[in-house]
Amino acid sequence: xxxxxxxxxxxxxxxxxxxxxxxxxxxxxxxxxxxxxxxxxxxxxxxxxxxxxxxxxxxxxxxxxxxxxxxxxxxxxxxxxxxxxxxxxxxxxxxxxxxxxxxxxxxxxxxxxxxxxxxxxxxxxxxxxxxxxxxxxxxxxxxxxxxxxxxxxxxxxxxxxxxxxxxxxxxxxxxxxxxxxxxxxxxxxxxxxxxxxxxxxxxxxxxxxxxxxxxxxxxxxxxxxxxxxxxxxxxxxxxxxxxx
Numbered sequence: 001x002x003x004x005x006x007x008x009x010x011x012x013x014x015x016x017x018x019x020x021x022x023x024x025x026x027x028x029x030x031x032x033x034x035x036x037x038x039x040x041x042x043x044x045x046x047x048x049x050x051x052x053x054x055x056x057x058x059x060x061x062x063x064x065x066x067x068x069x070x071x072x073x074x075x076x077x078x079x080x081x082x083x084x085x086x087x088x089x090x091x092x093x094x095x096x097x098x099x100x101x102x103x104x105x106x107x108x109x110x111x112x113x114x115x116x117x118x119x120x121x122x123x124x125x126x127x128x129x130x131x132x133x134x135x136x137x138x139x140x141x142x143x144x145x146x147x148x149x150x151x152x153x154x155x156x157x158x159x160x161x162x163x164x165x166x167x168x169x170x171x172x173x174x175x176x177x178x179x180x181x182x183x184x185x186x187x188x189x190x191x192x193x194x195x196x197x198x199x200x201x202x203x204x205x206x207x208x209x210x211x212x213x214x215x216x217x218x219x220x221x222x223x224x225x226x227x228x229x230x231x232x233x234x235x236x237x238x239x240x241x242x243x244x
Contacts, residue, residue, distance in 0.1 A: 022048045023195060025110050025119040027098050028126030030055040031177045032168025032184030034082035036123050039188035041091035042202050043220065045195055048092045048119070050112060055079055056127050056169070057177055066178050078177070081243065098132045101164075108136075108163055121191055124151055124159075124166040125184055127175075136161045143172065157187030165191055196220075 026037045029051030037049040057063070057075045064072040073081075087093060099111040107118050111132075124130055128148040130140065139160045140149040151166040153159055159166055167173070167187035168180040192199055200218030207225040210217045217223055224232070 019109065019116040019118045020048075022046045022092075022117060022119040024048070024121040024123060024191060025050065025108070025117065026123045026125060027132070028055075028124065028168070028170075029053075029083060029086075029093070030057055030079070030125065030127070030168065031082065031181035032173075033123075033125035034079075034086055035181040035184035036125060036167055036188040036191075037086045037091050037093075038089065039185050039202060040123075040192060041086065041089035043192045043196060043199060044090075045192065047090075048094065048117060049086060050098055050110075051083070051093060051095050052097045052126075053095055056175070063177060065176065077244075082181075084243070100132050100135055102135055103161075103163075106163070119163075121163050121165065121194070123157075123187065123191060124164070124170060125168045127169045130170060133161075133164065136164060138164055153187075156190040157183075158190075 023045040024040050025048045026033050026040070027050050029037070029049055033049060033051075037047055041047040057079055060075045062072050063069070063075055063078055066073060066078060069078075083093065094112060096113040096115075099113065101111070101122060102109045104118075107120065108122050110117050110119060110122065124133060124138075130138070130149065130151055133151070137160070139152040141152055142148070143150050148170075150172045151159060151170050153166050153171050157165045157167050157171070165187055167184045169175045171183070173180055173183045196219065198219045200220045203221045205221060205223050206229070207223045209223060210221075
């Protein structure tokens, strides 16, 4: 993982006519995009997830190999759960289409259905359209057994254009939903490190865990006591019962 940082965290307050500013804009709300948005938002990055409501997962009749659902789950229910999880964070979610992206100095300007937003980083996670990146010169190559142009990235998920990342099937990752979710989370962690080099992990541990090793609690880690653990467990079970 490359820990190179290039961000100025001192952000000025925009006036009412200025585009909304984000640390990262994620295009695509399928498993890869939703996982990336969840990790970025929980790492306290100003995150925008742009969803057009046309995930490839909807082509499935039923999903039987997504970990945590032994009897399987309907594709739309899986997408709804993913979106609801993201919406539990401070991530902004907009149902729109990204029409294009341009570069102004070190900032990316994203055209969302005619409205501009600015971002320091953009993560492409939408299948199979990526023409909105053409103006930036993002490198692509045609998939081996089909007509789609896949985005070329390095091992961390970076493209050839600074500030532009990609994850999931659009990069040639296997199309299985669980694999894509993992890839979105992996690339998000690499992106997060460019903002927060000291960020360790998004991890909740028992109270006193790090003291037992005579260590400070790392950035990104939360310790909670038994009562709080039980409260969260009860709330999580209640939420899932109500959803289904």
